Amino acid sequence: MPQEIKIVSVSIPAGLVRELDRVCDLEHRNRSELYREALRQYLKLRRWQALREYSSAKAAAAGGNGVDIEKLIEELSL
Amino acid sequence: MSESGTERIAIETALWLEALLFGGTAEELVKMSLTGRVQLISSRVQLDKLIQVLRERLDFSEAALDQVRRFVEDQVEIVELGEAPAAGIPENLPPILRAARIGSAHAIATTDRSNLLSLETFEGIPIVSMA
Numbered sequence: 001m002p003q004e005i006k007i008v009s010v011s012i013p014a015g016l017v018r019e020l021d022r023v024c025d026l027e028h029r030n031r032s033e034l035y036r037e038a039l040r041q042y043l044k045l046r047r048w049q050a051l052r053e054y055s056s057a058k059a060a061a062a063g064g065n066g067v068d069i070e071k072l073i074e075e076l077s078l
Numbered sequence: 079m080s081e082s083g084t085e086r087i088a089i090e091t092a093l094w095l096e097a098l099l100f101g102g103t104a105e106e107l108v109k110m111s112l113t114g115r116v117q118l119i120s121s122r123v124q125l126d127k128l129i130q131v132l133r134e135r136l137d138f139s140e141a142a143l144d145q146v147r148r149f150v151e152d153q154v155e156i157v158e159l160g161e162a163p164a165a166g167i168p169e170n171l172p173p174i175l176r177a178a179r180i181g182s183a184h185a186i187a188t189t190d191r192s193n194l195l196s197l198e199t200f201e202g203i204p205i206v207s208m209a
Contacts, residue, residue: 041112041113044112044149044152044153045109045112047145047149048108048109048112048149050145051098051142051145051146051149052098052101052105054138054142055098055099055132055136055138056099056100056101058099058132058136058137058138059099059100059136061137062135062136062137067135067136069099072095072131072135072136073092073095073096073099073189073191074092074191075092076090076091076092076095076127076128076131077090077092077188077189077191077192077193
């Protein structure tokens, strides 16, 4: 099923638009494609950072409870 | 490197754990996959093992486990190890090696503690430490 597309209007500094347009030319892509990709990467990075924060906190808590994290990683290493 | 310029890297389960818990070089590899510079390869059995360890040893909530699973599934090419016998790959090989073969990996990424490092290569695929 084709994805629903919404047209949105955003404000972007002119200098940034010029820089992005140069990338569009270099990569033979249109603005929409490039902006979509940039947004997807940003959202993925946010998801990853949230997982990292949660995981670090869990590692600290587990370490405090006597779990040897280094040994755990060693166990998973072949 | 592949014709498309994207390296295909089979990633060890322990490396995911290291990236999540400590960041460092292992995390850099994950971030490279976010920008499409590398394509990570794994298998269902490896992902299940990661989830099991996070649940049973590190007390991750079910919601967090779901987030991890979805992130990995979005970011990684999951190969089916069931194809191994048909491809002439011995079933007793570790999942990461089977995944590397089936997924046509250019490299196998492990932690610096991995015994695989002593092999240096597996069927011509370099084995490298990313931690």
